[in-house]
Amino acid sequence: MAVDPRLAAVAEPRVMRFGVTERRLHMAHATAFGVLILTGLVLYLPMLAQILSDRPLMKSIHLAAAAAWLTALVLVAVLGDGAQLRATRREIERFDADDLLFLRRRAAPSGRFNGGQKAHAIVQAGLAVLFTVSGVLLWLGERDTAFRLPGTIALHDAATLLVAVLVAGHIAMAFSRPQSLEGILRGTVPESYAAEHHAKWRPARAVGEAAAGWRPGPMRISLALLVAAAGLVAIVALLRDIAG
Amino acid sequence: MSESPPQSGRPIGRRAFLGFVGLGLSSLAWGGAAMDLVAKSTLLVPESLRSALPFGKGWRIYAVSPPHPSFDPATWRLRIEGLVEHPQTLSYEQLLALPRARQTSDFVCVTGWSVDDVGWSGVRFDDLLAAARPLPTARALQFVSAEEPYTDSLTLEQARAHDAMLAYAMDGHPLERKHGAPARLVMPQMYGYKGVKWVQRIVVTDRVADGYWQQRGYDRDAWIGGSNGR
Numbered sequence: 001m002a003v004d005p006r007l008a009a010v011a012e013p014r015v016m017r018f019g020v021t022e023r024r025l026h027m028a029h030a031t032a033f034g035v036l037i038l039t040g041l042v043l044y045l046p047m048l049a050q051i052l053s054d055r056p057l058m059k060s061i062h063l064a065a066a067a068a069w070l071t072a073l074v075l076v077a078v079l080g081d082g083a084q085l086r087a088t089r090r091e092i093e094r095f096d097a098d099d100l101l102f103l104r105r106r107a108a109p110s111g112r113f114n115g116g117q118k119a120h121a122i123v124q125a126g127l128a129v130l131f132t133v134s135g136v137l138l139w140l141g142e143r144d145t146a147f148r149l150p151g152t153i154a155l156h157d158a159a160t161l162l163v164a165v166l167v168a169g170h171i172a173m174a175f176s177r178p179q180s181l182e183g184i185l186r187g188t189v190p191e192s193y194a195a196e197h198h199a200k201w202r203p204a205r206a207v208g209e210a211a212a213g214w215r216p217g218p219m220r221i222s223l224a225l226l227v228a229a230a231g232l233v234a235i236v237a238l239l240r241d242i243a244g
Numbered sequence: 245m246s247e248s249p250p251q252s253g254r255p256i257g258r259r260a261f262l263g264f265v266g267l268g269l270s271s272l273a274w275g276g277a278a279m280d281l282v283a284k285s286t287l288l289v290p291e292s293l294r295s296a297l298p299f300g301k302g303w304r305i306y307a308v309s310p311p312h313p314s315f316d317p318a319t320w321r322l323r324i325e326g327l328v329e330h331p332q333t334l335s336y337e338q339l340l341a342l343p344r345a346r347q348t349s350d351f352v353c354v355t356g357w358s359v360d361d362v363g364w365s366g367v368r369f370d371d372l373l374a375a376a377r378p379l380p381t382a383r384a385l386q387f388v389s390a391e392e393p394y395t396d397s398l399t400l401e402q403a404r405a406h407d408a409m410l411a412y413a414m415d416g417h418p419l420e421r422k423h424g425a426p427a428r429l430v431m432p433q434m435y436g437y438k439g440v441k442w443v444q445r446i447v448v449t450d451r452v453a454d455g456y457w458q459q460r461g462y463d464r465d466a467w468i469g470g471s472n473g474r
Contacts, residue, residue: 126268157279
């Protein structure tokens, strides 16, 4: 009797690649990036700015999205599984001999992250800091010229160029391997995919839908409510400041 | 997530992160000069493509209270008032009938971008004010935009600079709406925020009044390369 290939696909065991906290952190970055790059491009490219010259609206959305992004990052840190995030950071910042080989485009077995994925995450983390610092300086510089440094615009612009190239490559690679896309969206990847692309990784089998496995306590929830309220106040203040 | 030994390998990533952030932050000091160099090199690119370049030269339109004011040649009026013997109300036709001056000058924005060799046509301020006759106490001109609350001022001496004008045409065409139709202040020796667009009223005053950007911390005398911390 022939086996329905769809059943075979369902039957394949899956392994956990990304926990809930990691996926939420990724979603916070991805959503904010979408809004920030679209509004930012209008503010940034003279050609688009001339077509869509409602600059104050674009600027309001851009600044509100930036404030919402930073708030979301703090919320993920407060509500999420901190031990897991710290473990992930240690995983990403350490390069072994195989990772370095991978970066030199040689065949080498990878752990949960390959050398390229580690390097990408590190540069993106650095860009997050640089965008925040240069963005805050741009905002302050409009209020007080003492904050206008000669390279603020150059830094924000160069970071935009770099992040656009990186994210374009990141998305292209995700779509070229649908299993990796499933990993970041649902948490799990097929066991065979893990074995093929991440040979040194010894993942845990996923049981049913990926369970959260982590619940924030009441203190964390109260702190998160405070952070969310502070973020909202900041967003409203930003919008009022621009409107006024 | 992982049972592989988490401590394998060297923490190269942390050093790379700190190095990258450090390099990025140091560019706050040298990035401006680097960007100027790159912008100059984009002049090798054809002008039609240049405005699409991120570091290229091209207009960036700022608006403080959109939408841009609209212009109807039939009803538009320019008022010249304040410390003058004969307050004036000029129609668009009357403005165009005044002695016409032409110039080519660079436009430099305080935020770092610039457009070279813009061709302007318009009226020099001595010609514009001749019929109104400023009183002896007159010291400054306040330009009031139809885009409220945008205003800015020049001293009479600054307004008499050889390349200052109230422009109504740019690169051979009537001023476009986004560039301030029908008339804008052009003062090439100062940063672009002094160049009030959609000018509808010129008030002759005895002192310089702080305008929109001065109230937000920008210098009153916006000399290029000699103000706003540059």
